[in-house]
Amino acid sequence: MSFFDVTSSGKIINRFAHDFSTIDMQLPFALVVIFLNSMTNIMQIGFCVAATPYFLILIVPLFGCYYYLSAYYLLSSREIKRLDSAARSPMYAHFGETLNGLVTIRGFDDMNRFSMQATLLLDQSQQVLYLTNTTQLWLGVMLQLLNSIITTFVALMAVLQRNSASAGLFAILLNQISGFMNEIETLMTSICNLETTIVSVEHVKEYSELVPEAPYEIPDSKMGKSWPKHGQIEFQNYSTRYREGLEPVLSSVNLSICAGEHIGIVGRTGAGKSSVNMALFRIIEATDGKILIDGVDTSTLGLQELRSCLTIIPQDPFLFEATIRANLDPFDQHQDADIWAALDAASLKQYVSSLPNGLHQQVNNGGENMSLGQRQLVNLARAMLNKNTKVLCLDEATAAIDIETDNAIQRALRKSFTGCTVLTIAHRINTILDSDRILVLERGEVAEFDKPAVLLANQNSIFYSLVNSHDD
Numbered sequence: 526m527s528f529f530d531v532t533s534s535g536k537i538i539n540r541f542a543h544d545f546s547t548i549d550m551q552l553p554f555a556l557v558v559i560f561l562n563s564m565t566n567i568m569q570i571g572f573c574v575a576a577t578p579y580f581l582i583l584i585v586p587l588f589g590c591y592y593y594l595s596a597y598y599l600l601s602s603r604e605i606k607r608l609d610s611a612a613r614s615p616m617y618a619h620f621g622e623t624l625n626g627l628v629t630i631r632g633f634d635d636m637n638r639f640s641m642q643a644t645l646l647l648d649q650s651q652q653v654l655y656l657t658n659t660t661q662l663w664l665g666v667m668l669q670l671l672n673s674i675i676t677t678f679v680a681l682m683a684v685l686q687r688n689s690a691s692a693g694l695f696a697i698l699l700n701q702i703s704g705f706m707n708e709i710e711t712l713m714t715s716i717c718n719l720e721t722t723i724v725s726v727e728h729v730k731e732y733s734e735l736v737p738e739a740p741y742e743i744p745d746s747k748m749g750k751s752w753p754k755h756g757q758i759e760f761q762n763y764s765t766r767y768r769e770g771l772e773p774v775l776s777s778v779n780l781s782i783c784a785g786e787h788i789g790i791v792g793r794t795g796a797g798k799s800s801v802n803m804a805l806f807r808i809i810e811a812t813d814g815k816i817l818i819d820g821v822d823t824s825t826l827g828l829q830e831l832r833s834c835l836t837i838i839p840q841d842p843f844l845f846e847a848t849i850r851a852n853l854d855p856f857d858q859h860q861d862a863d864i865w866a867a868l869d870a871a872s873l874k875q876y877v878s879s880l881p882n883g884l885h886q887q888v889n890n891g892g893e894n895m896s897l898g899q900r901q902l903v904n905l906a907r908a909m910l911n912k913n914t915k916v917l918c919l920d921e922a923t924a925a926i927d928i929e930t931d932n933a934i935q936r937a938l939r940k941s942f943t944g945c946t947v948l949t950i951a952h953r954i955n956t957i958l959d960s961d962r963i964l965v966l967e968r969g970e971v972a973e974f975d976k977p978a979v980l981l982a983n984q985n986s987i988f989y990s991l992v993n994s995h996d997d
């Protein structure tokens with residue numbers, strides 16, 4: 526995930542669009558042109574040398590000049606290619622962001638600003654094309670200059686050798702030299718193109734060497750489908766951070782959560798509440814210590830095995846571009862009756878029944894055609910369908926829902942997930958007051974962890990002050 530944190534979407538689109546198209550379309554073409562032109566050049570040089578051995582005198586300085594010119598040209602063209610790639614990324618990123626935010630942009634009547642910015646970014650990316658064309662023109666002019674010098678040299682030789690060589694032979698030689706120059710020019714441009722297209726190969730290679738997540742599957746894993754049986758969670762001296770070089774977001778956390786316990790997690794913004802879920806699902810890996818679920822160290826499991834056994838309703842509800850049914854049951858494992866029951870428990874039955882296509886109503890990309898609250902409820906219903914889960918994480922899952930529906934959902938959650946270990950990050954503190962224990966986090970450390978009544982009895986506790994500040 527740290528890769529996506531630090532890499533813009535425009536940069537990724539650029540790699541998959543521009544760099545791949547360069548490798549697919551230009552690279553093979555450049556290779557073929559280089560091969561064909563080299564063969565033609567060798568034959569032409571052979572012919573010229575056979576016609577007059579004086580041509581050999583020209584070859585060494587000629588290649589010296591070509592070498593110097595191509596090295597000089599390549600220095601700039603390589604950098605220009607990099608600039609070209611860098612100038613395209615903001616354009617792609619802007620385009621993607623505009624598509625995602627179309628509704629908001631139209632809502633704020635800000636179309637002009639976005640279209641002007643798009644034009645500006647397009648212009649900026651085209652400026653580099655101008656540089657590419659001018660450097661190529663420069664190379665063409667220099668090569669033509671060399672061509673004229675050599676042609677003049679051969680013509681001079683023809684005058685000097687007018688008594689010993691035939692005019693016809695020199696006419697053929699001059700003709701060959703002009704052809705040779707054209708071929709050399711194409712060859713050099715192709716070598717330079719090859720060098721610059723290699724930058725795209727470099728880019729793709731860089732991505733192919735990124736360090737991947739931990740293995741999805743561990744061969745011969747002995748966990749089986751019944752794990753976890755109880756849902757007991759233990760953090761042992763656990764520390765983690767989002768990326769190398771950043772401060773830890775959880776430090777030396779020691780917690781023991783019993784099977785079936787309901788834990789409310791509170792703390793100020795940025796205290797590390799969501800990071801607990803990230804750590805449980807191994808979206809971020811431990812820098813120290815470990816997490817045990819039913820006595821099994823989660824770092825020894827395959828990611829697929831671990832994540833499919835836990836259930837989360839995240840802060841940002843995620844919906845696929847598919848029907849409501851496919852969103853609730855992506856692997857088509859449940860009967861319609863179970864899906865309706867889950868929708869009923871999540872207070873969504875009435876809404877889905879009122880839709881023209883019911884369960885088969887299409888959901889737009891990211892759930893754009895639903896309100897945030899409805900998206901959260903669909904996520905909730907999806908979790909409720911997964912009755913076998915033993916660990917449920919709720920990350921401010923009902924933040925966008927009105928209080929009445931929230932209360933109904935809290936009741937439904939308790940009913941649907943009896944016997945499950947539930948970790949709830951609460952937006953409304955009253956929804957976690959009846960938890961078995963409350964975990965208060967402060968700057969990534971466990972500040973308090975006890976029964977709500979015990980924490981509320983202590984007027985100096987952070988939880989006490991949080992509850993009272995909410996009452997205000």
Ligand SMILES: Nc1ncnc2c1ncn2[C@@H]1O[C@H](COP(=O)(O)OP(=O)(O)OP(=O)(O)O)[C@@H](O)[C@H]1O
Nearest residue numbers: 530767768774792793794795796797798799800801
């Ligand atoms: N993707 C990320 N990359 C780097 N740092 C991050 C990332 N996500 C969160 N953090 C940092 O980690 C710390 C803990 O964040 P976390 O989201 O766990 O806090 P939180 O208590 O859930 O906050 P909130 O109540 O606002 O959701 C914060 O300082 C935050 O800036």
